[in-house]
Each structure stands twice: as C-alpha cells, then as structure tokens.
Amino acid sequence: MRALRYESFGGAVTIVDAPDPMPGPGAAIVEVARTGLCRSDWHGWRGHDSDTVLPCIPGHEFTGTVIEAPGAPEWVGKRVAVPFVMACGTCPECTRGRGQVCRAQRQPGFTDQGSFAAYVPVVAARVNLVALPDAIGDDAAAALGCRYATAWRALTAVAQLQEGERLAVFGAGGVGLAAIQIAVHLGAEVLALDISSASLGHAMSLGASAERIDATDSPQQIADHVRTLWPDGSSVSMDALGSPVLASAGVLGLARGGRHVQVGLLAEPLSVLPLGRVIAHELRILGSHGMAASDYPALLDAVESGLDPAALVTATLPLADAGPALMTMDAPDAPRGVRLIDPRR
Structure with a gap:
C-alpha cells in the first residue's frame, strides 16, 4: 500500500x-x-x-x-x-x-x-x-x-462546563476551535486567545469573542486579556495548544473556584505553575486524554x-x-x- x-x-x-x-x-x-x-x-x-x-x-x-x-x-x-x-x-x-x-x-x-x-x-x-x-x-x-472527541470530553465530562459559564480557550487551532464550537452549543460564553488573526477570525465565526496575544507576552499579560472581558475571570480555561506559558495564563485568568483543563501536549516540561493562586482561590487543575x-x-x-x-x-x-x-x-x-x-x- x-x-x-x-x-x-x-x-x-x-x-x-x-x-x-x-x-x-x-x-x-x-x-x-x-x-x-x-x-x-x-x-x-x-x-x-x-x-x-x-x-x-x-x-x-x-x-x-x-x-x-x-x-x-x-x-x-x-x-x-x-x-x-x-x-x-x-x-x-x-x-x-x-x-x-x-x-x-x-x-x-x-x-x-x-x-x-x-x-x-x-x-x-x-x-x-x-x-x-x-x-x-x-x-x-x-x-x-x-481533536473533536478530546474537546467534547474535556468540556462535558472533565471540566463539566455549564450553560452560562465563561470559557477561555488558549490556542485556536483544531482542538481549540472544536472546544469553541462545543462550548457555544452548550450555552457558554467563550473567549479565544491566539497569536493568529486568521484563527481568531475563525473562532469569532463560531460565536467566540477574541483577543490577540503576542508570542512574547508573559502569562500574566495573557491572563489580563481574559480579565479585560471578564474582570472576575473565567469559569473554565483550556490550554488547547500545549504551552507552559498558556497553561499558567489559563490558571491566572480563572475566577475563584475555577477549573483549568489541560488538553494540549507539552513539548517542554511545565516547570512553573502558579500554585499559590491554585491554593488561595481553590482552583482545580484537570487533565483530559481523549x-x-x-x-x-x-x-x-x-x-x-x-x-x-x-x-x-x-x-x-x-x-x-x-x-x-x-x-x-x-x-x-x-x-x-x-x-x-x-x-x-
């Protein structure tokens, strides 16, 4: 063959x-x-x-x-x-x-x-x-x-996203776009964050709000984009790309009691995560695998x-x-x- x-x-x-x-x-x-x-x-x-x-x-x-x-x-x-x-x-x-x-x-x-x-x-x-x-x-x-099944289970079974909640999706590639479409279908508010204007345009066509970030931005700078739209933070965040910076930004952008679900595979070790914030705000860090x-x-x-x-x-x-x-x-x-x-x- x-x-x-x-x-x-x-x-x-x-x-x-x-x-x-x-x-x-x-x-x-x-x-x-x-x-x-x-x-x-x-x-x-x-x-x-x-x-x-x-x-x-x-x-x-x-x-x-x-x-x-x-x-x-x-x-x-x-x-x-x-x-x-x-x-x-x-x-x-x-x-x-x-x-x-x-x-x-x-x-x-x-x-x-x-x-x-x-x-x-x-x-x-x-x-x-x-x-x-x-x-x-x-x-x-x-x-x-x-990609689609991964996003579906990550949101419905793992993060248990509910109607009316706020989801921040970091990375509007295949998994991220699937998550956006699914979250909109579930009745959630969605914010897409990416460095690509074309990807953000696709995300908006699916019903998401969009914020363009820069490849040199720090986790806090990226999280600030989330809080520009939602001052209290997101109910759920998803790193759909696989990046230590985006994973940390997802946690920093969460509302108190929020959930971060990690879907993107990490090519490099996740050496730093804001665990002080995880403890103080009673956040949940979740993994989802297909x-x-x-x-x-x-x-x-x-x-x-x-x-x-x-x-x-x-x-x-x-x-x-x-x-x-x-x-x-x-x-x-x-x-x-x-x-x-x-x-x-």
Missing part, C-alpha cells in the same frame, strides 16, 4: 510502498477515507512522545470502512471512527469504563502503524470501533477520533442534532503534501484549523 513514513525523529517524511497490514487476533483493518493532520503527529515526529516506534507511519485521527475483521465479522462494511487511544478492554481502567487511560493502550501513528496510509489496523476491534450514522460525512467523522469508544453515543447525537465538525475543516490535502505539512506544523505561519488528508489522492 501507499503510505507516509519517517525513519528517524525529525528526519525526512516520505511516501513509500509499505506492506498491507494483516489483522491480528480480534483486530480489524480499516480502509482510510480521511485522516486528520494533528499537532500530536508533529510531536511524534519530533520525538517528544517516548512511545513512538520507528520506523513510523503517522496518523491517528481517521475515518473509513472496515474491510476485514476475522474476530468481529459483524463490523465488515461499516463506516467507523476510532479513538486515538485504542483500549485493551480488559484492564482495570477499561472495566471501569475509563478506556481513554487504559494501562495497555495502543495508539495508531505512535505505538502502532498509523492512518497516513491506504489501510490501518485497529486492535481489539469490538472495543475500539465506533459505528457512524450515515448523516455524518467523512470530513466531520475524521475529527472524531482525536475519549473511550463507549462514550461516543452522546457526541454522535450532538453532531446529528447540530454540532458541525466539518465546519472546522480548512483544507483536504493529497498524501504527497502531507509530509511537508507535518514537518512545518510549528512554523509561525503554518495554516491553522483542521486540515485533512485523503490517502487515496
């Missing part, structure tokens, strides 16, 4: 002819229709994720059709999405319904072959496949394995009833363009929003 692969961290990302994957016990093979280009793929390529196995076919956010499933034949022919955390289904976390933190988890594009390819294997198929309604098209479905397949029904219902992940898609690239796009994701002028790859092109 035709696939994108890198042999070393930070090295060339090239199209290769790779062997077609074979389904292991209980696994399925999905023919990929769309796959997302996510910042986590860039982290893996740079070597920031210690679980990434070389050589690596990246890609973990995909949709497609099951073409083989010897251990789960009822899935053959079905359109599916797959969580980027592929759970084992049997460990203590999985049996408690917390597959997103499975202790034996596998991740396409990191521990396993990913979806920048014609076909991708999915382990423990009955645990990890999510059947898609016909009404949800490929563009919308492609975001459901990572969403288990068993938790998808509520999200799919919301998408069918009005949420539109496809509205976040800014481009669909052929596989030949995916390598250069992956390697330049950290460039200041890199396109934002959700970019998809069609591996058949």
Whole structure:
C-alpha cells in the first residue's frame, strides 16, 4: 500500500510502498477515507512522545470502512471512527469504563502503524470501533477520533462546563476551535486567545469573542486579556495548544473556584505553575486524554442534532503534501484549523 513514513525523529517524511497490514487476533483493518493532520503527529515526529516506534507511519485521527475483521465479522462494511487511544478492554481502567487511560493502550501513528496510509489496523476491534450514522460525512467523522472527541470530553465530562459559564480557550487551532464550537452549543460564553488573526477570525465565526496575544507576552499579560472581558475571570480555561506559558495564563485568568483543563501536549516540561493562586482561590487543575469508544453515543447525537465538525475543516490535502505539512506544523505561519488528508489522492 501507499503510505507516509519517517525513519528517524525529525528526519525526512516520505511516501513509500509499505506492506498491507494483516489483522491480528480480534483486530480489524480499516480502509482510510480521511485522516486528520494533528499537532500530536508533529510531536511524534519530533520525538517528544517516548512511545513512538520507528520506523513510523503517522496518523491517528481517521475515518473509513472496515474491510476485514476475522474476530468481529459483524463490523465488515461499516463506516467507523476510532479513538486515538485504542483500549485493551480488559484492564482495570477499561472495566471501569475509563478506556481513554487504559494501562495497555495502543495508539495508531505512535505505538502502532498509523492512518497516513491506504489501510490501518485497529486492535481489539469490538472495543475500539465506533459505528457512524450515515448523516455524518467523512470530513466531520475524521475529527472524531482525536481533536473533536478530546474537546467534547474535556468540556462535558472533565471540566463539566455549564450553560452560562465563561470559557477561555488558549490556542485556536483544531482542538481549540472544536472546544469553541462545543462550548457555544452548550450555552457558554467563550473567549479565544491566539497569536493568529486568521484563527481568531475563525473562532469569532463560531460565536467566540477574541483577543490577540503576542508570542512574547508573559502569562500574566495573557491572563489580563481574559480579565479585560471578564474582570472576575473565567469559569473554565483550556490550554488547547500545549504551552507552559498558556497553561499558567489559563490558571491566572480563572475566577475563584475555577477549573483549568489541560488538553494540549507539552513539548517542554511545565516547570512553573502558579500554585499559590491554585491554593488561595481553590482552583482545580484537570487533565483530559481523549475519549473511550463507549462514550461516543452522546457526541454522535450532538453532531446529528447540530454540532458541525466539518465546519472546522480548512483544507483536504493529497498524501504527497502531507509530509511537508507535518514537518512545518510549528512554523509561525503554518495554516491553522483542521486540515485533512485523503490517502487515496
């Protein structure tokens, strides 16, 4: 099959002819229709994720059709999405319904072959496949394995954002824009903060207020933007990019009793956090890591009833363009929003 692969961290990302994957016990093979280009793929390529196995076919956010499933034949022919955390289904976390933190988890594009390819294997198929309604098209479905599902669970299950609350989203990329759309749908007030005017324009089109920040701003300066709009601070903050500065700004911009949810992966250690403020204002620091397949029904219902992940898609690239796009994701002028790859092109 035709696939994108890198042999070393930070090295060339090239199209290769790779062997077609074979389904292991209980696994399925999905023919990929769309796959997302996510910042986590860039982290893996740079070597920031210690679980990434070389050589690596990246890609973990995909949709497609099951073409083989010897251990789960009822899935053959079905359109599916797959969580980027592929759970084992049997460990203590999985049996408690917390597959997103499975202790034996596998991740396409990191521990396993990913979806920048014609076909991708999915382990423990009955645990990890999510059947898609016909009404949800490929563009919308492609975001459901990572960015959109991550934002949904972070806001609804982890931060428990309520109607009328105030949410500050730091970073209006794919996860941030998904969080904005979801929060508006839930009836929250939303403020987007980013260095990119184009990203903030997209955020405003989704119903958010916007504040442009500078790459050299301190956490306190960024937090001051939040308090310009909301003097008491935000009810909830989210670092959707993965930055020590933005994580600290999120905490400093919270109202008393507020919640900060960290979703963005950090390429460098978070060495300083204003813990004095956390104690004095009784703040909560929360982590959120994807969403288990068993938790998808509520999200799919919301998408069918009005949420539109496809509205976040800014481009669909052929596989030949995916390598250069992956390697330049950290460039200041890199396109934002959700970019998809069609591996058949």
